[in-house]
Amino acid sequence: xxxxxxxxxxxxxxxxxxxxxxxxxxxxxxxxxxxxxxxxxxxxxxxxxxxxxxxxxxxxxxxxxxxxxxxxxxxxxxxxxxxxxxxxxxxxxxxxxxxxxxxxxxxxxxxxxxxxxxxxxxxxxxxxxxxxxxxxxxxxxxxxxxxxxxxxxxxxxxxxxxxxxxxxxxxxxxxxxxxxxxxxxxxxxxxxxxxxxxxxxxxxxxxxxxxxxxxxxxxxxxxxxxxxxxxxxxxxxxxxxxxxxxx
Amino acid sequence: xxxxxxxxxxxxxxxxxxxxxxxxxxxxxxxxxxxxxxxxxxxxxxxxxxxxxxxxxxxxxxxxxxxxxxxxxxxxxxxxxxxxxxxxxxxxxxxxxxxxxxxxxxxxxxxxxxxxxxxxxxxxxxxxxxxxxxxxxxxxxxxxxxxxxxxxxxxxxxxxxxxxxxxxxxxxxxxxxxxxxxxxxxxxxxxxxxxxxxxxxxxxxxxxxxxxxxxxxxxxxxxxxxxxxxxxxxxxxxxxxxxxxxx
Numbered sequence: 022x023x024x025x026x027x028x029x030x031x032x033x034x035x036x037x038x039x040x041x042x043x044x045x046x047x048x049x050x051x052x053x054x055x056x057x058x059x060x061x062x063x064x065x066x067x068x069x070x071x072x073x074x075x076x077x078x079x080x081x082x083x084x085x086x087x088x089x090x091x092x093x094x095x096x097x098x099x100x101x102x103x104x105x106x107x108x109x110x111x112x113x114x115x116x117x118x119x120x121x122x123x124x125x126x127x128x129x130x131x132x133x134x135x136x137x138x139x140x141x142x143x144x145x146x147x148x149x150x151x152x153x154x155x156x157x158x159x160x161x162x163x164x165x166x167x168x169x170x171x172x173x174x175x176x177x178x179x180x181x182x183x184x185x186x187x188x189x190x191x192x193x194x195x196x197x198x199x200x201x202x203x204x205x206x207x208x209x210x211x212x213x214x215x216x217x218x219x220x221x222x223x224x225x226x227x228x229x230x231x232x233x234x235x236x237x238x239x240x241x242x243x244x245x246x247x248x249x250x251x252x253x254x255x256x257x258x259x260x261x262x263x264x265x266x267x268x
Numbered sequence: 269x270x271x272x273x274x275x276x277x278x279x280x281x282x283x284x285x286x287x288x289x290x291x292x293x294x295x296x297x298x299x300x301x302x303x304x305x306x307x308x309x310x311x312x313x314x315x316x317x318x319x320x321x322x323x324x325x326x327x328x329x330x331x332x333x334x335x336x337x338x339x340x341x342x343x344x345x346x347x348x349x350x351x352x353x354x355x356x357x358x359x360x361x362x363x364x365x366x367x368x369x370x371x372x373x374x375x376x377x378x379x380x381x382x383x384x385x386x387x388x389x390x391x392x393x394x395x396x397x398x399x400x401x402x403x404x405x406x407x408x409x410x411x412x413x414x415x416x417x418x419x420x421x422x423x424x425x426x427x428x429x430x431x432x433x434x435x436x437x438x439x440x441x442x443x444x445x446x447x448x449x450x451x452x453x454x455x456x457x458x459x460x461x462x463x464x465x466x467x468x469x470x471x472x473x474x475x476x477x478x479x480x481x482x483x484x485x486x487x488x489x490x491x492x493x494x495x496x497x498x499x500x501x502x503x504x505x506x507x508x509x510x511x512x513x514x515x
Binding site for chain 1: 313381461
């Protein structure tokens, strides 16, 4: 499918708004994704208001895309709507546990990928924001997410103002295991990373970061020791606060 | 995009195998999905061997699709490959925590949706198996997943031997919130579920299950009280056992 193989994350956007008709089509594509038992235990929060995007901006570490792209979409695990419906029907909901966070998160992410692809098929650019889980506590406050709802991932979307090359990827043999998991030897690892380590993308990164190899860019610059632990605690606390840890 | 709007989960498959060329194209589509920091912290285990699928079958509650469809694909969060590469490069990996389970799970699910759509675009049918997290401990044993690797979701795929109608979905206004989260009133909930509760799909389900409403089919038959808690504990234990809870 051309859209899948042509995907690039877009980090510069024109200020042109996205029409309501286009937005609706894209969001509808999201809801056609597979989901847990057709219970649709997720919600999609679409934020276009500039004042609200300004409040979301620090939650995404001030990445300029949040203000530049006209649409910010936060995908949430949501057992609240389903539980409320159950109670109205004399059915006993029991979704305030970790299993249902996982189901809701899977539903939310499947929907987000449909939204991303449908957006791209309609000439828009997208970028996923991994910062969503790091600052989930603050996003909950900005978007007023009640108990039973937790943010999982965020997409910005708008018309692209850049045309980047396809990103490097590891070769398929580095990701796919046949029949069962085949553990990696050091020689495997060397072979899997060889092309990426030699790529122009990597050469540029090493120069900008003044570091001897790509791995250290990840461990020393991008995802620094300590942050991982701190973010883990934030998100686990959020799961407790939003009512997903009653087991 | 036609493929997105035409998606149906397929539960009956022909025995025709999927060619290597088609399989490779579909898997490659998976790796083009967005992922956390382009670290690709996920793995894809493709199981076609009948004896192995027979071992996976009880992990998926004996659903006939696992033996009927020629390909079973288990998508896993995987920080093992990345961590091993870091160590070979004198970089200190710190991915043995909850945050990186979440990142890996998001990567795995984004890839799975690309695989599903590319499969459908090539004439195949797919079905996601939510049972993956319920029996993750046993799937780990069958697929020999080492520390740093945890199964998140599973797809079966093959050539469809049925042509079901589009599944019911809640209306867009039931899933999408504009600007911030707008909490549901009881009247909202009634309106959101009205069409699904009146649909032929629901009428059939009520007759088969001999229950007064759709909500009770979910709480009394499909996801029974107690199971949710038990499955939550299984998966949290699995995360500990596979090394994702060191924070």
